[in-house]
Amino acid sequence: xxxxxxLRALVLEALAAMEAExxxxxxxxYSNVAVEPPRDAAHGDMATNAAMVLAKPAxxxxxxxxxxxxxxxxxxxxxxxxxxAGPGFLNxxxxxxxxxxxxxxxxxxxxxxxxxxxxQGQRVNVEFVSANPTGPMHVGHVRGAVFGDALxxxxxxxxxxxxxxxxxxxxxxxxxxxxxxxxERYREAHGLSxxxxxxxxxxxxxxxxxxxxKAQYGDSFLDKPEEEWLDTIRSFATDRxxxxxxxxxxxxxxxxxxxxxxxxxxxxxxxxxxxxxxxAKGLIYQGVLEPPKGKTPEDWEPRExxxxxxxxHGDDVDRPVQKSDGSWTYFAPDIAYxxxxxxxxxxxxxxxxxxxxxxxxxxxxAAVSALSDGRVPVDIKLMQLVKLFKNGEPxxxxxxxxxxxxxxDVVEQVGPDVTRFVMLTRKNDMALDFDFDKVLEQxxxxxxxxxxxxxxxxxxxxxxxxxxxxxxxxxxxxxxxxSLLDHEAELALARKIAxxxxxxxxxxxxxxxxxxxxxxxxxxxxxxxxxxxxxELTQLRFVQEGDPITSQAKIALARAVAVVISxxxxxxxxxxxxxxx
Numbered sequence: 001x002x003x004x005x006x007l008r009a010l011v012l013e014a015l016a017a018m019e020a021e022x023x024x025x026x027x028x029x030y031s032n033v034a035v036e037p038p039r040d041a042a043h044g045d046m047a048t049n050a051a052m053v054l055a056k057p058a059x060x061x062x063x064x065x066x067x068x069x070x071x072x073x074x075x076x077x078x079x080x081x082x083x084x085a086g087p088g089f090l091n092x093x094x095x096x097x098x099x100x101x102x103x104x105x106x107x108x109x110x111x112x113x114x115x116x117x118x119x120q121g122q123r124v125n126v127e128f129v130s131a132n133p134t135g136p137m138h139v140g141h142v143r144g145a146v147f148g149d150a151l152x153x154x155x156x157x158x159x160x161x162x163x164x165x166x167x168x169x170x171x172x173x174x175x176x177x178x179x180x181x182x183x184e185r186y187r188e189a190h191g192l193s194x195x196x197x198x199x200x201x202x203x204x205x206x207x208x209x210x211x212x213x214k215a216q217y218g219d220s221f222l223d224k225p226e227e228e229w230l231d232t233i234r235s236f237a238t239d240r241x242x243x244x245x246x247x248x249x250x251x252x253x254x255x256x257x258x259x260x261x262x263x264x265x266x267x268x269x270x271x272x273x274x275x276x277x278x279x280a281k282g283l284i285y286q287g288v289l290e291p292p293k294g295k296t297p298e299d300w301e302p303r304e305x306x307x308x309x310x311x312x313h314g315d316d317v318d319r320p321v322q323k324s325d326g327s328w329t330y331f332a333p334d335i336a337y338x339x340x341x342x343x344x345x346x347x348x349x350x351x352x353x354x355x356x357x358x359x360x361x362x363x364x365x366a367a368v369s370a371l372s373d374g375r376v377p378v379d380i381k382l383m384q385l386v387k388l389f390k391n392g393e394p395x396x397x398x399x400x401x402x403x404x405x406x407x408x409d410v411v412e413q414v415g416p417d418v419t420r421f422v423m424l425t426r427k428n429d430m431a432l433d434f435d436f437d438k439v440l441e442q443x444x445x446x447x448x449x450x451x452x453x454x455x456x457x458x459x460x461x462x463x464x465x466x467x468x469x470x471x472x473x474x475x476x477x478x479x480x481x482x483s484l485l486d487h488e489a490e491l492a493l494a495r496k497i498a499x500x501x502x503x504x505x506x507x508x509x510x511x512x513x514x515x516x517x518x519x520x521x522x523x524x525x526x527x528x529x530x531x532x533x534x535x536e537l538t539q540l541r542f543v544q545e546g547d548p549i550t551s552q553a554k555i556a557l558a559r560a561v562a563v564v565i566s567x568x569x570x571x572x573x574x575x576x577x578x579x580x581x
C-alpha cells in the first residue's frame with residue numbers, strides 16, 4: 001500500500017473529471033503531477049503541485065485550477081481538508097482513519113509491506129567489489145561490497161530480477177606480481193630467505209600459499225627460471241586468493257551469483273568480437289590522439305592507435321583500445337566484458353567502482369551506449385574513501401595484509417551487522433569516517449544502536465503484553481480497534497510508517513540504498529519520541545493495564561514499526577535484534 005500513489009491517483013481522477021466538464025483543456029500532460037510530503041509538516045500531510053505544473057499549458061492561473069481541484073478532493077472521505085497555499089500549491093490533511101488503516105495494512109502485508117513491482121521483472125546486473133585477486137579485501141572494498149549487496153537487495157525488493165556479479169581482474173600484470181610474490185613464500189617454505197623486493201606483495205597472507213605450493217609441488221620449482229613456474233603459480237595463487245575473497249565476502253554476508261574472469265576474454269575472440277560490433281557502427285578507426293593535458297610536444301610521442309569514437313556517445317575524447325604494438329589497452333577487455341553483459345540480456349547495468357575510477361565513468365557509459373544502441377542504461381556508482389579511527393587516532397595498518405586494514409579486521413572488531421549499517425550512513429559519493437568506539441556506543445548518536453534499540457523495545461512490549469495476559473499475536477493485532485489510535489503523537493508515527501513504500505521506490509529509482517538507513521533512523525526517532533512521551537502521559541503507553549482492547553491497538557502501531565524496521569534492515573543486510581545486550 002503506497003498511500004502517496006493512492007492519493008496521486010485521486011488527484012489525477014479529479015483532474016480528469018475537471019477536463020471532462022470543461023474546467024481544463026483536454027490533452028494535458030499529467031506526468032509531472034506529484035503528491036509528496038510538504039516541506040513543512042505544519043502545512044499538512046501531503047501536498048500536490050498539480051495546479052502549478054498545469055497552469056501554463058492550460059492557460060490558467062494556478063489558483064483557477066487549485067480551488068476547484070480542492071473542492072473535488074474534499075469530496076473523498078480520506079481528505080479532511082484541502083487548502084490552497086501561496087500561488088497555487090495544494091496542501092492536504094487526511095482523516096485519522098487513513099493512518100489507522102495504514103497501520104492495519106502494514107500488519108497485513110508483514111514482511112512484504114513496501115514491496116512493489118516497480119522493476120516489473122527487469123533484469124539488472126549489479127557488478128561490485130571486483131577487487132584484484134592479489135590479497136585479502138581491505139576496508140575500501142567493504143564499503144563497495146555493502147553498498148552493492150544492499151542495492152541488489154533493494155532492487156529485488158522493488159520487483160527487479162537482480163544478478164550480483166564479481167569481475168575477477170586476473171588478466172593483467174598484477175597477477176604476475178602475485179605469482180612472483182607467492183614464489184618467494186614458496187622458497188620461504190623450503191627454509192630459504194624470501195626476497196620480497198620492492199614491487200612485490202609483502203603481506204603475511206601469502207605464507208600459507210607458499211606452504212600449499214610446497215605441499216603440492218615439492219621442490220620442483222626451486223631454482224628454476226621464471227618461465228617454468230610463472231603460469232602454474234599464477235593460477236594456483238589466484239585461486240587461493242579468490243577462496244580468501246569469497247570467505248571475506250561471506251563474513252560480511254555477501255554472496256555473489258556470478259564470478260566472471262577477465263582472463264576468459266583473452267585468446268577467445270571475445271575482445272575482437274566486441275570491437276567488431278563497434279567497427280560495424282563506424283566507431284573504430286585508426287588515429288592519433290592529441291597530447292594529454294599537461295604534456296608538451298617535446299615529451300610526448302604521437303603514435304597511431306586503434307581508437308574508439310567514444311565522443312559520439314558523450315565522452316570528452318576518443319579512447320584507445322589497441323596500442324601501436326598490437327596489444328590491448330586496459331579499456332578493451334572492459335568493453336568486451338560489458339558487451340558480454342549486454343548479450344546476456346540484461347536490461348540495465350550498475351557498476352560500483354572505487355573513487356579512483358572517476359575518470360572511467362564517461363568512457364564506460366559511452367561504450368555501453370554504443371554497444372547497445374542506447375537501449376541498456378549503465379549507472380556507475382563511485383565509492384568514496386573510508387577513514388578508520390580508534391581511540392581518537394587513525395586505525396593502524398594490518399600486519400597480515402602488509403599495507404592496509406582488511407575487511408576481517410573491521411568485521412572482527414564490530415561484527416557484520418554494525419559494519420554494514422555504518423557503511424550506509426553516508427551517500428556513496430561522500431567520504432565516511434568509521435570510528436570503532438562510536439559505532440559500538442549505546443546512544444542516540446549511534447544510528448545502528450538507535451534503530452536496533454527501537455526494534456528491541458517493541459519486542460519487549462510484546463513480551464510484557466504476554467506477561468499481562470494480553471494476546472499480541474499479529475492475527476489479533478491486525479483485527480484490533482485502531483480507531484483508538486487518536487492522539488497526534490500516535491498519528492505522527494503512523495504517518496512516518498506511511499512513507500516507507502514511497503521511500504523504497506525512490507531509493508530503487510535512484511539506486512541509493514543509503515536512503516533506507518536514513519529513513520530507519522528517522523522512524524526509530526519518531527518511535528522513541530512516542531515511547532518517551534509515554535513516560536509522562538500514561539495514555540500513550542503501549543500496554544494499558546486492565547485494558548487489553550486499547551493495549552492491542554497501541555501495540556499494533558508499535559508492531560507496524562517493527563515490521564518496517566525489519567524489512568528495512570533486511571534490505572541493508574542487517575539482522576534485527578529482539579534484545580539489547
